[in-house]
Every structure is written in structure tokens, then in C-alpha cells.
Amino acid sequence: MKTCTLSINNKQITVPEETTILEAAKKLNINIPTLCYHPDQKVKANCRICLVHDKSSDKFVTACSTKVTDGAEILTNTQEVRDLQKGVLELIIANHPNDCLNCIRSGSCSLQDLCRRFNINNSDMINNIDTYVIDNTSGVLVRDRNKCIKCMRCVEVCQETQMVGVLSPYNRSVNTNVGAGFNTNLDKTLCTFCGQCSSVCPVGAIYENDETEKAWEAINDPNKHVVVQVAPAVRVALGDELGISRGEEVTGKMITALRMLGFDKVFDTNFTADLTILEEGNELLHRIKTGGTLPLITSCSPGWINYAEGFFPDLLEHVSTCKSPQQMFGAVAKTYYAKKMDIDPAKVFVISIMPCTAKKFEAARPDINSSGFRDVDVVLTTRELTRMIKSAGIDFADLEDEEFDTLMGTSTGAAVIFGATGGVMEAALRTVYEKVTGEILTDIDFHDVRGFDGIKEATVDLAGTSVKVAVAHGLSNAYKLMEEVKKGNSEYAFIEIMACTGGCLGGGGQPVRSTKLVKARRMDSIYRIDREMPIRKSHENPEVIQLYEDFLGNPNSHLAHELLHTHYKKRSDELV
Amino acid sequence: MDKSVSIVSKNFKKIKVDTIDDYLEVGGYESLKKALSIEPSEIIEMVKSSGLKGRGGAAFPTGKKWEQASKVEGDTYILCNADEGEPSTFKDRYFLEYDPYRIIEGMTIAAYAVGGREGIIYIREEYGRIREIMKKAIANAKAGGYLGENILGSNLSFDIKVVSGAGAFICGETTALIESIEGRGGRPRIKVKRTAEAGLFDKPTLANNIESYGVVTTLLSEDAEKYLNCGTSISKGTKIISLCGNVEKPGVYEVPFGITLREIIYDLGGGIKDGRHFKFAQVGGASGPLVPKSMLDIKYSYEDFKEKDFSIGSGAVLVADDTNRISEFMVTVQEFFAHESCGKCTPCREGNRQLLKIAHRFAERKGEMEDIYKIQRLANIMQKCSFCGLGTAAPTVMVTAIKHFYDDLKENMVENKI
Numbered sequence: 001m002k003t004c005t006l007s008i009n010n011k012q013i014t015v016p017e018e019t020t021i022l023e024a025a026k027k028l029n030i031n032i033p034t035l036c037y038h039p040d041q042k043v044k045a046n047c048r049i050c051l052v053h054d055k056s057s058d059k060f061v062t063a064c065s066t067k068v069t070d071g072a073e074i075l076t077n078t079q080e081v082r083d084l085q086k087g088v089l090e091l092i093i094a095n096h097p098n099d100c101l102n103c104i105r106s107g108s109c110s111l112q113d114l115c116r117r118f119n120i121n122n123s124d125m126i127n128n129i130d131t132y133v134i135d136n137t138s139g140v141l142v143r144d145r146n147k148c149i150k151c152m153r154c155v156e157v158c159q160e161t162q163m164v165g166v167l168s169p170y171n172r173s174v175n176t177n178v179g180a181g182f183n184t185n186l187d188k189t190l191c192t193f194c195g196q197c198s199s200v201c202p203v204g205a206i207y208e209n210d211e212t213e214k215a216w217e218a219i220n221d222p223n224k225h226v227v228v229q230v231a232p233a234v235r236v237a238l239g240d241e242l243g244i245s246r247g248e249e250v251t252g253k254m255i256t257a258l259r260m261l262g263f264d265k266v267f268d269t270n271f272t273a274d275l276t277i278l279e280e281g282n283e284l285l286h287r288i289k290t291g292g293t294l295p296l297i298t299s300c301s302p303g304w305i306n307y308a309e310g311f312f313p314d315l316l317e318h319v320s321t322c323k324s325p326q327q328m329f330g331a332v333a334k335t336y337y338a339k340k341m342d343i344d345p346a347k348v349f350v351i352s353i354m355p356c357t358a359k360k361f362e363a364a365r366p367d368i369n370s371s372g373f374r375d376v377d378v379v380l381t382t383r384e385l386t387r388m389i390k391s392a393g394i395d396f397a398d399l400e401d402e403e404f405d406t407l408m409g410t411s412t413g414a415a416v417i418f419g420a421t422g423g424v425m426e427a428a429l430r431t432v433y434e435k436v437t438g439e440i441l442t443d444i445d446f447h448d449v450r451g452f453d454g455i456k457e458a459t460v461d462l463a464g465t466s467v468k469v470a471v472a473h474g475l476s477n478a479y480k481l482m483e484e485v486k487k488g489n490s491e492y493a494f495i496e497i498m499a500c501t502g503g504c505l506g507g508g509g510q511p512v513r514s515t516k517l518v519k520a521r522r523m524d525s526i527y528r529i530d531r532e533m534p535i536r537k538s539h540e541n542p543e544v545i546q547l548y549e550d551f552l553g554n555p556n557s558h559l560a561h562e563l564l565h566t567h568y569k570k571r572s573d574e575l576v
Numbered sequence: 577m578d579k580s581v582s583i584v585s586k587n588f589k590k591i592k593v594d595t596i597d598d599y600l601e602v603g604g605y606e607s608l609k610k611a612l613s614i615e616p617s618e619i620i621e622m623v624k625s626s627g628l629k630g631r632g633g634a635a636f637p638t639g640k641k642w643e644q645a646s647k648v649e650g651d652t653y654i655l656c657n658a659d660e661g662e663p664s665t666f667k668d669r670y671f672l673e674y675d676p677y678r679i680i681e682g683m684t685i686a687a688y689a690v691g692g693r694e695g696i697i698y699i700r701e702e703y704g705r706i707r708e709i710m711k712k713a714i715a716n717a718k719a720g721g722y723l724g725e726n727i728l729g730s731n732l733s734f735d736i737k738v739v740s741g742a743g744a745f746i747c748g749e750t751t752a753l754i755e756s757i758e759g760r761g762g763r764p765r766i767k768v769k770r771t772a773e774a775g776l777f778d779k780p781t782l783a784n785n786i787e788s789y790g791v792v793t794t795l796l797s798e799d800a801e802k803y804l805n806c807g808t809s810i811s812k813g814t815k816i817i818s819l820c821g822n823v824e825k826p827g828v829y830e831v832p833f834g835i836t837l838r839e840i841i842y843d844l845g846g847g848i849k850d851g852r853h854f855k856f857a858q859v860g861g862a863s864g865p866l867v868p869k870s871m872l873d874i875k876y877s878y879e880d881f882k883e884k885d886f887s888i889g890s891g892a893v894l895v896a897d898d899t900n901r902i903s904e905f906m907v908t909v910q911e912f913f914a915h916e917s918c919g920k921c922t923p924c925r926e927g928n929r930q931l932l933k934i935a936h937r938f939a940e941r942k943g944e945m946e947d948i949y950k951i952q953r954l955a956n957i958m959q960k961c962s963f964c965g966l967g968t969a970a971p972t973v974m975v976t977a978i979k980h981f982y983d984d985l986k987e988n989m990v991e992n993k994i
Contacts, residue, residue: 045766048922048961060960065766087957091926124950126933128926150919169761169919172744174929176919 006072021063021074022050032076033085033114035092035202036151037064040501040516042160047151049088049114052076060084086118094125095174096203097146103204108241108512110202111149128174137187139209140360141198145177148205154178154197161501162475164307166191178205188575190310192475194303194499195357195381195508208357208509212388214378215351219262224349227265227337228258229329229408232273233355233419233504234382236525240511240518241386243397247521249529252401257389258353259402268404269352270411272325272332273418273427275547276300277538279564280322280424281431282555284494288467293317295470295485295492298424300324302362303499303508305568307475312482313570318495321565323375325418326352326359327368329408330375331563336551337408345371351378353385355419355507358499370562381509410543413536416529421473421503422449422456423526425496429460429469430537436462444536450527452502452516455480457492473498473506580844581814583803584787584794585830587675593709596716599677605722607796611685612730619689619796620646626795626804627812632657632748632785633860633889634965635878638792644772645690645782653776654686654695654734655783657753658710661700661745662861663912664892667816668786670828672699672706675790676713677722680736682789684727685796687734690782695736697786698753701743711738745916749964750775750783752918763918764964787816787891806832811877815888821857821895822849831876838872841895852897856905856981860889862912863969865976866902902977902984903938910935913970924967927958931974938988945989948978 002017008025015024020043025032035047045065052063055073063076075081092111100106132145150169155178158167166180166189180189198206218226239250258266284296299305299320308319323331330350338345352359362368363376380388389396404410414430417423426446433441448458449469454477457470470492472478478497484490500506505522506514530536538544552560582588591598599605611619624639645652656679660668671679683695699707714736717723725733741747741756749764754776756762768774775781791813794803807813811833817840820826824846831840837857841847848854857867865886867874874880881888896905910932917924931954937943955971962968977985 043766045963046921048963051961083953084957084960087953088922088961091922091930091957094930095926124953125926126930128929128933150922150925169763172746172761172763172919173914173917174919174925176925 004068004070004072006068006070006074008074009076015068017068019068021052021061021066021068024068025063025074025076030076032063033117034064035110035114035149036153038153038200041153041156041200044152047088047092047149049085051081051084051088053078053081086120089114089118089120090123090125092149093120093123095128095130096149097129103147104207104210105204109204130174132177135185136209137185138191138193138361139364140193140357141186141191141195142207142209143179143186144205144207145179147203148177149203150176150178151202152178153200153202154206157196157200160476162192162194162196162499163479164190164192164194164475167197190571190575192303192306192310192499193358193361194475196500197508198357199508199510199512199514201512208381208383209360210384210387211360211378211380212384212391215380215388218349218351218378223347225264225343225347226262226349226351227267227333228263228351228353229267229269229272229326230254230258230353231269231326231355231419231504232416232526233507233510233522234353234385235529236419236505236522237355237382237510237514238385239396242389246518247525249525251529252403253396253399255404256399256402257394257396260394261388261392263351265405267329267333267408268411269325269329270415270418271408271541271543272328273415274412274538274541274544275328275332275564276322276325277414277427277431278544278548278555279560280320281428281435283320283322284428284432285435286556288493295490295495296320298496300418300424301498301500301504302356302358304475304478304497306358306361306571307478307499308482309568309571311479312486313572315482315485316568316570318485319568321567323368323564323566324362326354326379327362327375327566328564330363331371332547333408334371334373334375335563336547339551340407345373350376351380352376353380353382355382355504355510356500357381357508359509368566383509383511386511407543410541412538412541413530413533414538415541416533417526419504420450420523420526421498422446422451422471422496423503425449425469425471425494427538428494431539433460433462434537434539441537449496452520467493469494469496471496473503474501475499578843579835579839580829580831581806582830583799583806583814584790585670585675585816585828586799587678588670588828589674591675593674593676593713596677596713596720596722603797604677605681606798607793608681608684608722609728610796611688612728612732616646616689616691619685622795623792626791627810628788628791628795629878630785631787631791631815631891633662633887635888638784638788641772641784642686642690642782644770645780648773648780650780651694652690652692652772652780652782654683654690654692655753655776655781656683656695656697656786656789657748657750657783658697658699658703658786659741659748659753660703661748662863662890662892664818664820664858664894665861665890666818666820667828667891669703669706670816671786671790672703672710676710677717678793679786679789680713680717680723682791682793683736684723684732684734685792686782686784686789688732692782693734695734696757696776697736697738698747698757699738699740701740707738707740714738744918746918746964746966749966752964753783754781763920808834808875808877808879810879815876815891817891817893819845819893819895822852822897823847823895824849833877835876836873837867837876837893840876840893841872845895848895848897852899855896855898855900856902857896858894858973859892860887861892862909863966863972864889864892865972866980868980901939901988902981903935903943903988906935906974906977907932907939909973910970913966917966917970921961921963921967923958923961924963924970927954927967928970930954931971935974938985941988941990943985943989945991948985951975951978
């Protein structure tokens with residue numbers, strides 16, 4: 001490998017020749033300011049704030065897009081460089097609403113950070129604040145174009161990572177902004193609400209519709225019995241903004257905090273993840289045996305469901321009819337749980353904590369109410385729960401660990417891995433293998449379906465029949481598998497699709513600044529939890545066994561079908 | 577004495593272009609025949625030794641560009657930039673309208689020299705009628721065997737199509753032009769590799785201004801010597817200029833490099849209109865500097881202009897008489913840039929709006945001393961930080977106004993109000 005030796009602020013460094021100045025500076029513990037740069041995205045060099053001086057060529061270059069050269073003498077802190085960087089910042093601020101005090105991103109805003117860093121307290125620039133109407137038509141994602149700094153990170157994620165293509169730049173000059181075609185509001189587009197845009201936005205231009213007040217209201221309503229469920233990926237991300245190192249597991253502290261917030265019962269979505277495996281596993285076996293539509297495709301990820309309904313409406317029969325674990329939880333809580341506890345189901349209020357913005361959309365689907373009530377009443381993202389914990393004044397990092405409540409709080413290692421790409425597949429294989437072969441699976445780790453490769457595949461021997469399966473995460477990868485299904489040349493029996501890169505641990509509702517590095521740490525934590533679980537196969541979950549014995553009967557029973565399954569429809573019909 | 581010449585522009589308004597016959601009669605396609613009889617490397621050497629610099633404005637040595645393109649494996653797209661969006665520039669349309677075959681011939685020579693099969697002429701959207709003339713010329717050339725498979729019995733196969741964008745100034749910038757052809761919004765893109773290696777559709781690409789192709793045709797013709805005898809030792813040959821504004825005889829002229837600005841304005845242009853007095857000239861288009869009266873004897877050449885921090889640019893010469901106010905002209909120019917900035921990068925998107933507001937203050941005679949410093953700071957940010965040439969050039973008028981017309985600006989400051 002060829003290397004270059006250069007100096008940055010008079011310190012020498014030798015790096016591989018493909019390194020950018022920004023990366024080289026980082027190695028010398030120098031953070032050059034950036035806004036449009038994102039470590040997991042292409043270099044854009046739009047914002048121009050990372051300008052540095054190359055003294056050897058007397059040129060000013062953007063550190064994010066310029067590769068190192070031998071003998072370069074980079075200066076990042078001279079009076080002139082500082083004035084240029086500050087000048088670019090002032091130009092952005094001149095067209096940015098000055099309302100940090102009530103901005104949802106205050107405290108996690110890259111622009112605010114830079115203002116503090118550059119000690120911006122007065123500016124020469126003339127204020128030109130544009131005014132746009134805020135779009136909260138979806139009730140899921142809020143678009144505030146007034147705050148947009150035109151970094152185009154959301155556009156890349158929407159068009160390339162997700163291939164949804166709802167967001168694109170429009171207009172030019174000072175009228176440049178980001179939006180859907182013809183400035184359509186989000187509720188009238190094929191947006192999947194995956195929320196990846198909100199997770200890469202450096203400022204408060206796209207964010208989750210905050211519903212924490214609804215949660216507070218329910219908690220403080222004496223007529224409501226409020227139960228909370230927490231998705232698997234939340235427990236490895238919640239600590240990020242609460243004084244714990246990023247990606248570390250915080251299950252025990254999280255349960256304690258939820259009790260302190262005043263929830264009547266603290267349950268685990270993992271419980272219904274196990275339930276999902278039994279229902280979906282049976283659906284798969286049934287389809288294989290009866291020559292039903294294959295490949296069967298998982299249905300846990302609502303961003304993926306929205307994508308399928310929007311972009312592959314003719315292939316919906318491939319999608320499992322199983323509700324997602326979130327919805328199954330709501331349906332079971334308002335029937336089985338209410339009955340067991342002798343509570344009026346009308347008083348049971350289900351709040352879920354999800355790593356996901358699309359879960360808000362899913363919970364609000366008009367026909368997801370087979371118990372007679374809406375399955376899930378309020379969906380909060382990890383970010384919103386963080387906000388509630390901070391709001392309640394809880395010193396999260398110092399909390400003692402507590403345990404989930406019983407009846408719907410016990411789960412297996414197979415359930416927690418739902419939080420990582422490949423996890424649903426692995427959990428399903430652990431159960432399906434034993435069901436089909438009647439043998440006990442000893443080596444239960446399916447390494448082929450783990451990790452960050454966009455598309456993963458594995459072949460499993462099920463009592464002499466070799467079955468091919470595939471896993472995709474990120475909708476652009478889903479697209480590739482779906483094109484094969486469309487052409488009829490897909491060789492898989494079962495496909496897992498998660499809308500977000502890394503699976504739910506990289507969900508659009510997770511704490512911002514979830515870079516690939518952070519996601520990898522979350523993934524490690526998830527598989528560690530699985531390893532340390534006493535039970536690691538869904539069908540061995542005692543509470544799930546009890547649920548079938550006491551209430552549902554068998555997997556795919558009539559009652560199970562009524563409560564735990566759903567259907568899909570072409571989305572574009574509803575947009576007209 | 578009229579110092580203009582008629583070499584590259586010799587066919588302007590002289591031949592009919594609805595058929596190819598007139599063009600052939602005046603020696604058309606002799607250049608291509610000559611090109612096909614020699615090695616591609618010899619052509620590149622000819623272009624290099626002519627000292628030809630890109631005529632669109634950036635003045636990159638054309639021969640060097642061709643040499644880079646010729647070294648890249650695979651077919652190279654031959655792009656002709658006829659987006660001509662620079663205000664006060666209208667010479668490219670003369671080629672399209674009055675001598676289209678010269679351009680087709682020049683592009684075909686380029687295809688032979690660097691190895692290309694497909695050419696695209698990107699014509700600005702607003703040139704609707706003229707675009708049709710070019711399309712017809714391409715069809716005629718094809719019918720005559722001058723485009724298509726095995727041109728003139730050689731191994732060269734080359735075809736050209738015409739593309740137009742949606743009417744944005746920025747599409748004259750090569751990477752924005754490429755984005756536009758590819759079907760995206762006209763915004764410059766980051767170059768990971770040189771355009772020669774990865775341009776249009778990430779394929780090898782050679783992009784030149786329309787006039788540059790016109791000159792290449794001349795360089796291979798019998799007019800070559802005449803052309804090369806013009807100019808200075810560094811700026812060889814001629815330049816097609818667009819003379820406009822408050823002059824008696826505005827129009828397109830071909831001038832030898834080395835002519836003075838005074839000769840251009842007073843000899844070719846017939847002096848200031850209606851007997852008024854010269855106030856300033858703007859050379860090179862909207863992104864060009866303001867030239868005061870005291871500098872009119874400057875020679876029109878790359879080297880003399882560079883010495884004064886001017887640039888030849890597109891070859892526009894806009895003349896303003898003494899009824900024009902500097903501050904109002906600043907408003908006009910900054911309005912243009914504030915409208916045409918593509919919005920991609922911060923300095924250009926936001927900086928132009930800031931400059932425009934300041935220009936308005938002077939136009940309303942409400943300028944302040946502090947504004948002068950603000951202009952200088954903004955200009956520095958825009959010149960050093962902008963993504964492409966549009967943003968770096970946009971403050972030029974205001975910067976040169978401070979440099980050469982400071983008294984005018986001072987008169988428009990609040991303190992001087994009576």
C-alpha cells in the first residue's frame with residue numbers, strides 16, 4: 001500500500017494514499033468541523049465548512065473531499081481558515097431560525113455544536129429567514145424545511161440506501177430545499193416512514209412526531225392501566241444519550257426507569273417476538289407442505305411493509321400475514337392479559353418503545369384492531385423515551401437493575417436477536433429445524449445470516465430437504481431480492497427483510513449519530529445477550545407455551561389468526 | 577482602422593446552412609479529410625502547439641485536455657458546450673446559426689483524435705429555433721456521409737445528437753452539464769476522477785466550448801497559417817467576441833489577440849452611443865471584472881488580462897456609458913447570480929443573497945463604510961470556499977467596483993447624503 005507523509009498543523013503523519021485530509025486529521029486528534037459529511041455516506045462537499053489551507057500549494061480545499069498528498073502542509077486553525085469556516089457557518093445561521101430553545105434537536109444538533117465551538121454570538125451577516133409551513137401530515141415524521149441546511153444527507157439515504165426516492169432537492173439558489181415531488185406532503189407520498197432521514201439529519205429539519213405528552217397523559221390518568229413494551233433493539237441504544245457508552249446493553253436500568261416513569265406494567269416485546277416465531281414458523285411450514293406461495297417474507301419491519309405495499313404491491317402474497325411483535329403484543333395485552341388480570345380491556349393502554357418511526361405508522365393502521373381495540377395506543381421511539389427519562393429527572397446511569405414483569409415479560413435469546421439483521425431468520429431456523437426434524441439443535445448459531453453484508457444467504461438441511469434462505473437489510477438490498485421474486489427466479493424459501501441498515505438496531509427512531517461503528521457495537525451487545533440467555537429457542541419460552549395452553553390453542557389457530565395476523569394492500573390506491 | 581479579422585468566423589452570414597452544399601463549396605470538410613490522413617497524435621500535437629485555450633471561459637489548454645482524453649481506454653464521449661448562458665455573450669449562437677457544419681466537423685476531428693463514437697451538443701434551452709438549425713445540419717451531414725458509419729470511407733464512425741436542459745446558467749459548468757444530460761438537476765458534481773476518465777455516465781469524456789471546436793477546424797484548414805499569424809506570442813490566434821451595451825455598433829466580431837480594449841470599443845464598436853461618455857466596461861461576462869477608463873489601452877490577451885487580474889472569459893465586452901450607476905449595475909449582476917446559483921453549496925447560495933442586499937443598499941444611496949468590509953469578507957469566503965466557478969466568480973463585479981470605482985460607491989454612502 002502506498003502511503004503519503006504530510007503535516008497537519010505542523011504535526012507529521014504518514015497515512016495510506018487514499019486517506020482524506022479529514023480522516024488524517026482525525027488520527028492526529030484534530031476534528032475539522034463538518035456538517036454535510038457523514039462517515040457512512042458518500043462525500044458531498046456541499047456545506048464547505050471543512051475548508052482548510054494547504055500551505056504547500058497555497059490552496060484552500062475541503063478536507064472531506066481532498067485526498068492527502070505527499071508533502072502537503074495542512075493548516076486548520078489559522079486566522080484565515082477560522083474566519084472562512086466561521087464565515088460559512090454565519091452564512092448558514094443567517095438563514096436559520098433562531099429557536100434553539102424549543103427545537104427538538106437542541107443538544108444533539110451539529111449546527112448548534114459548531115456555533116458553540118466557533119463562539120458565534122454576533123454575526124455580520126444579514127438575516128434572511130425563509131418561512132415554510134411545517135409538514136406533520138403523516139403524524140410520524142415532521143418536516144421543518146425552515147431548519148434545512150441543504151446538506152443532502154437525507155436525500156442520499158432516501159434515494160440510495162433505501163431507494164425510496166421520496167426526498168430530493170428542488171429549486172435552486174436560496175429557494176433550494178428538500179422535499180417530495182411537487183412539494184407533496186409526506187402523507188401523500190410512498191414514504192416508508194423508515195425515518196432514516198431523521199437519523200442522518202444533522203439539525204432539526206426532519207424528526208419524529210413527538211408523542212411523549214400523550215404518554216405522560218395516559219400515565220397520569222387514573223382510569224387507564226398503562227402497560228409498556230420495549231423492543232429488543234432499544235436496550236442496546238437507550239444508554240447512548242443517557243451517560244452510558246454507546247451500544248452498551250442497559251436492559252435492567254431501562255426497566256427501572258420505566259417503573260419510575262409510572263408505567264403500571266413493564267413488559268417485553270421480546271415475548272411476542274417469540275410468539276411471532278411460532279406463528280411465522282408454522283406459516284412457513286404450512287406453505288412448504290401445501291405448495292403455498294414461496295418465498296415467504298417476514299413482516300416484522302413496518303418500513304419494509306410500507307415499501308412492499310408501495311413498490312411491490314403485486315407480490316404481497318409473499319409477505320407473512322403475521323402481525324409484527326409490536327402489534328401482537330397489543331392484541332394479546334388487550335385480550336389474554338386483561339382477562340388474566342381481570343381488567344376491563346377498554347382501560348388497558350398499550351405504549352410501546354420502539355427503535356423505529358414506522359412503528360408509529362403501523363400502530364395507526366385503521367384495521368389493526370382485531371381485539372376490538374386499537375392494538376397499540378402510543379408508539380414512542382428510543383429518542384422519545386430518552387426525552388421522558390431526562391424530563392423526569394432520572395439519573396439513568398446510576399440506576400439499579402430490575403426485571404420485567406411476568407406473564408408477558410419472559411423471552412429467549414431467539415427473541416432479542418430480532419433487533420439485528422438476520423435475527424428473525426436465525427430465530428425461525430432454531431425453531432423450524434426442531435419442529436421439522438424432531439431433533440434437538442445443538443449448534444444454534446447461524447453465523448451465515450449475521451453481520452452487515454447487505455444480502456446474506458444460508459442453506460439449511462431440514463430432514464433431508466435442503467432449504468435456501470436469504471436476509472436483506474436496507475431497502476435497496478430488499479429491492480434486489482424482490483426483483484428476483486418478481487421475475488420468478490428467486491431460489492429462496494424464506495426471506496427476512498429489515499428496512500434499516502443493520503436491522504432494528506439501526507432503526508430510524510434510535511438516538512441520532514448512529515454510525516455504522518455504533519451499530520456494530522449494538523450488534524455485539526445483542527448477540528452477547530442471546531449467548532447469556534438461559535433459553536435460546538422461541539418454542540421453549542414458558543410464557544408463550546402458557547399463552548397457547550391457556551388462551552390461543554395452537555399456532556395458526558382460529559383465534560391466533562384473528563388476533564395475530566393481518567393483511568396488506570397496495571398503497572398507491574390510497575394516495576389518489 | 578478596423579482590426580477585426582474573418583478566419584474562424586469567415587462563414588458567418590456568408591453561406592446558407594439549410595443544405596451542406598455551401599459549406600462544402602467554401603472548403604468545408606477539407607479539415608476532416610486532412611485529419612483522417614494523419615495520425616491522431618499529430619492532430620493533438622497541432623492543437624497543443626497552437627496554444628488554443630478553452631474558449632468557454634476557463635481557458636484550460638485544449639491540447640492538454642485532448643491529450644488526456646486520448647490516453648484513456650475506451651470510447652470517449654465528445655461533448656460540445658453550447659449552453660451559452662453568460663450574460664452579454666452571444667457568439668456561440670453565431671456558430672449554431674451561421675456555421676453549424678464547422679462545429680460538426682470539429683467534433684468529428686476530435687472523435688478521430690481522441691477515439692470517440694458519440695457526440696452530444698448541449699444547446700441552451702432558450703435557443704429553440706437555433707437548435708432546429710443545428711439538428712438539421714446534423715441530419716444533412718449524416719445524409720452526406722460526414723457522420724455515421726465509416727465517415728468518408730475511413731474507419732471512423734461517429735454520430736452527434738443534440739440535448740437541451742431546462743434553462744439554467746449553471747449547466748455551462750461541465751459537471752453540471754453532464755448531470756443535466758444524465759437527467760438530473762443541473763448542479764455541479766464532485767469529481768472523483770478527471771472528466772477525461774469518468775465524465776458523462778462515468779465514461780471517458782471530452783468537453784469543449786463550441787468555439788474551441790470551430791478553431792480546431794480552422795487549425796486543420798488552409799486558414800491555419802493566417803490564424804496562427806494573428807495574436808501575441810502567448811495568446812496566438814483570434815477570439816470571437818460579443819460586443820454589446822452602449823456602443824454604436826454592437827455585435828459579434830473576430831479579433832486578433834493583442835488588440836486593445838479601446839480599439840474594440842471605439843474602432844469596431846464605433847464608440848459610445850449617442851455621443852455619451854465611457855463609464856466602464858465589463859469583460860468576460862457577468863462574472864467578469866469592471867474595467868475603468870484609465871485601463872482602456874490594455875491589450876486583449878490572456879497574459880495582459882491576467883496581469884491586471886482580469887480574464888478573457890467567454891469573450892464578452894459590455895460597455896456602459898456615463899448614465900449608468902455602478903451601484904445599480906452591481907444590483908443587476910448580483911440579482912443574476914442570486915437567481916442562477918444552483919443552491920448546492922453554502923457560500924454561493926447564501927453569499928449571493930447577502931451581496932445582493934448590500935448592492936441594494938448602495939443603489940438606494942444607503943451604503944455604509946462597514947458594507948465595504950462586508951463585501952470583501954463575503955467575497956473572500958465565496959472565492960475560497962465555493963464548490964464551483966459560479967460562486968467563486970460571482971463577487972467579481974463588487975470587488976472590482978471597490979477597486980476601481982471606490983469614489984462612486986462612496987457617493988452612495990449614507991454619510992454623503994445631503
